[in-house]
Amino acid sequence: MTRQRAPIAIIGGGISGAAACLRLAALDIDVLWITPLVNGTDKPGEHLAAAARPLLAQLGIEDLLDRHYHRAANTLFSAWGSDPLVERNAIVHLEGPATVLDRMAFERDLTERVLSRGVHQVEAMLTVAERCDDLWHLQLGKTTAQASFLLDATGRNASIARHYARRYRADRLAALYTFLERAPDADVEPTQATLIESTSTGWWYAALRANKSLALNFYTDPALIPRQATRDTAVLQTLLQETRYISRWIADVGFSLDSPPRIARADTTWIAPAAGAGWAAIGDAAAAFDPLSSHGMTTALWTAITAADAAAAALSGQTTPLARYADRVAAGVQDFLHSRSSIYSQETRFADQPFWQQRRIPDPA
Structure with missing residues (x-):
């Protein structure tokens, strides 16, 4: 049985896990990236909001959007709250247009960029994660690993964080x-x-x-x-x-x-608090929003970068950034819930139907 050790372990693949790897690599912090085996099938989530561009630039990977299998999302039509189609032009976004991704290709390119930065990836199923004496002990099949800090990028299941914080769900979309x-x-x-x-x-x-x-x-x-x-x-x-x-x-x-x-x-879920001693949740593990927000990938990038910075600070004994991160995630959740109720309330044509009635119920605090 082999044993590996790194200052920070990131559990989970996807955009948030990869982004956290890139951020920590830029800070010259060794990372153990533990990911499941990729199934190679298309999944939903093509719309990358314009607000994500500065975050990609911060990671040095904005060029990934120039690949031929993505396109600028210059035009959005909606029939919401009224019968006619309404057009919204991307010119209103200062960052430029949103992007329609080939999601599978984008995540593949993101992984390749991570590995090119020297990050050590282990494709394995995490079976045990226990924290003892300020050290995480991880069981990965026939391999064991240790880390001082853990970033949970396991999606809505929040496989690690759910044992250290409370999970909330606003709907079952x-x-x-x-x-x-x-x-x-x-x-x-x-x-x-x-x-x-x-x-x-x-x-x-x-x-x-x-x-x-x-x-x-x-x-x-x-x-x-x-x-x-x-x-x-x-x-x-x-x-x-x-x-x-x-x-x-x-x-x-x-x-x-x-x-x-x-x-x-596609339900709205979140963890509170989103971070604690020796750990932080990122991406959907921290907060997963109704796709109507169009900010799922932006949130994944922001949480990854911010939590990675907080984790780096925690390694040197500075815990304030970690607490600030948890507070900002909590505030973002409340802002989203308010916005969500406002957007759904604009659709009055089907107010007597169960789906829409459910979304007029006050959101949980």
């Missing part, structure tokens, strides 16, 4: 998601746009990716998802009929629904 390809004989060129459209049972998101496939997500409560939705394409086709604009876009361009959608969590 779920996403049915899939990626549509154009039919071989399609002759209509799709518009480079993103559409958001609300219906009686939830809301839809559709975005054209750089490769001209369409990312399609339907957000609703689990209780409202029809049986067989992830087994029968006809179920999603039926749900799509309630949309006015997205269904027309799919039909006019010739996108085909060839396989049933998959399902993913």
Whole structure:
């Protein structure tokens, strides 16, 4: 059995874990990055807000957005609270336009950049994480590891942080998601746009990716998802009929629904406090927001950078940055919950429907 040791261990892959690695590498702090085996399948989450660009620049990786498989998100249309489509132009963002990512390619490139900085990655399942005498003892299959500080980047499950802080959940939102390809004989060129459209049972998101496939997500409560939705394409086709604009876009361009959608969590959850003695939660482990916010990846980057700085300070005995980080995460959660209620209250056409009634209930403090 081999043993490894580093000042800081980061548990979990994804954007937050990789970003924390990059930040700590820039600070010349050795990191042990423990990640699960990658399954190599597409997942939802293409929209990178313009506010993420300064954070990517801070990490020295803004150039990753220049890859040909991403595109600028210059145009967003929404049918929310009213029947007509409303266009919002990206020119209002001082940072520039948002970006529609090939999410899987972006995370792959991010991992490659991390490894190029000399970060040691271990692909293994963490089975035990115990803290004793100010030292974390980690069991990774046949390997053991030790670290003075631990960053939890394990997503909404918050596998480590949940044992040291309280978990909260504001809703049970779920996403049915899939990626549509154009039919071989399609002759209509799709518009480079993103559409958001609300219906009686939830809301839809559709975005054209750089490769001209369409990312399609339907957000609703689990209780409202029809049986067989992830087994029968006809179920999603039926749900799509309630949309006015997205269904027309799919039909006019010739996108085909060839396989049933998959399902993913999209609920608003958070940990409080988001940090403690020898640990901090980052990314979705710290706070995961309703995708309507479009700031999931921005939050992942900000928490990773800020918590990495706080962890570095903690190694030298400075605990104030860690407490400040936890306070800022808590404040951000409350700001989001207020904004969330405001946005959902703008949709009054379906006020008598269960999905929308649930979102008029005051958010938990």
